[in-house]
Amino acid sequence: MSQFRKRLGEIARDRPAVLVCQVGLRAYIAERILRQHGVDAYTLSGGYLTWRQFHPQPLPARMNTPSVPPAAAVAAPADAPLPELDVRAMACPGPVVKLKQQIDTMADGAALRLIAPLSFASDLASWTASSGHTLAAIDKRSDHLEALIRKGCTMTPATAAVPGTGGHSAAIVLFSNDLDKALAALILACGMAASGAQVGIFFTFWGLSVLRRDPAPAVRKSLMARMFGLMLPKGATRLALSKMHMGGMGTAMMKQVMAGQHVPSLPELLNQARGLGVKFIACDMAMGVMGITREELIEVDEVAGVAGFVEMARHSGTTLFI
Structure with missing residues (x-):
């Protein structure tokens, strides 16, 4: 693509041009360029990988x-x-x-x-x-x-994830509401759950922003709670990068690059994690301090305090703080 515009003169104008790439993105861009220059161009929608699925x-x-x-x-x-x-x-x-x-x-x-x-x-x-x-x-x-x-048939079966044994299980504390850190937590959780681990994520303080509904239902609050609500990001789609946010431009660029690389967005990862059985726990104390009610959150498994997380971490083989 870096040489495409410079070499447009080498493409015949008297016959159709069909463009194909791996996933369809580069071919689509090239097709639009050729059409702007008068070439009868076509592209294989979905690219070669999609074609291979049917052949x-x-x-x-x-x-x-x-x-x-x-x-x-x-x-x-x-x-x-x-x-x-x-x-x-x-x-x-x-x-x-x-x-x-x-x-x-x-x-x-x-x-x-x-x-x-x-x-x-x-x-x-x-x-x-x-x-x-x-x-x-x-x-x-x-x-x-x-x-x-x-499926199955292993000579040396993997360790089973049995509750209370401290085996193949993980407890994750999500303290941050930075987009990149939330993505890291959800990617790790999905990867562990897909490998058979029992995974729980404890959302506390700024991490509660990931669970906020957008739009949230109207709830009666104190003045201080309403101020917290105005200053906190309103859900997983509103988070910003911890570095290079640049007034929103860097975050928008990152989301665009992620979409081009077929990386799931944060809301998609949340749905993916729920589908894999990842347990979502909201910190009761942090919700009270920051003026967030359960009605303002997406579906969670439970609202618990530090004792609930300690119990989950005690039975986990891995504990992460993000």
Whole structure:
């Protein structure tokens, strides 16, 4: 794209031009430029990755398995086409979350063909090991990897997340209402939950802004509580970056870049976390200090004090303060 405008003269004007890219964005921009210069241009909506979902390639009969013993590779029946999941266009934690959702719909022992970026190889191995599934085969291509994943069937089952055992579980304190820090907390929570962990997020003080409804219902408050409400961000869509906010311009640029990279927005991550079973706890004391009522918050599992968080953290293997 950096040379596209300089080389427009090399494109024939007497025939249609069809443009294709990986996810459709660059091809769309190029198509608009060509149309502005009188070229009959078209683009493949959704890009090559979307096209591949409707035109899947058959799974190779034999796949290279450098990280898995040969005995662990289990071939799928020839007469049963494998379901395919393509996560190349997704950003973290999208691939792990989508993989978990797909695996949850399958029967024990069923296999899935996964197509993912090369950088997902280590995460895939960690996820299968921690969630109790089998990475039966993996084949690294030039620009992506293809893997065969079988539900369950691990030789060494992962540690189960049993309440009260301090096993595979996590407690997160979200103290900040900065957009980047809230994103980090929700991405970690979704990633842990997708790996089978029991995750709880304790929203306190400025972090309560993430849970505010927008618009919020009318609630009778004191003058001080109304002043707090005016000064605090009104929900997950109104948060600002901790650095480079630049009067809102930096935050808007960050959101635009995230959308272009297919990174979920903060409201999408909140919904994703709820779907994965992440527990939301609002701090009762902080709500009282800052004049926030439960009616002004999105759906939470409970409103509790520090003792509630201590109980959750005591049974957690990981505790994070953000």
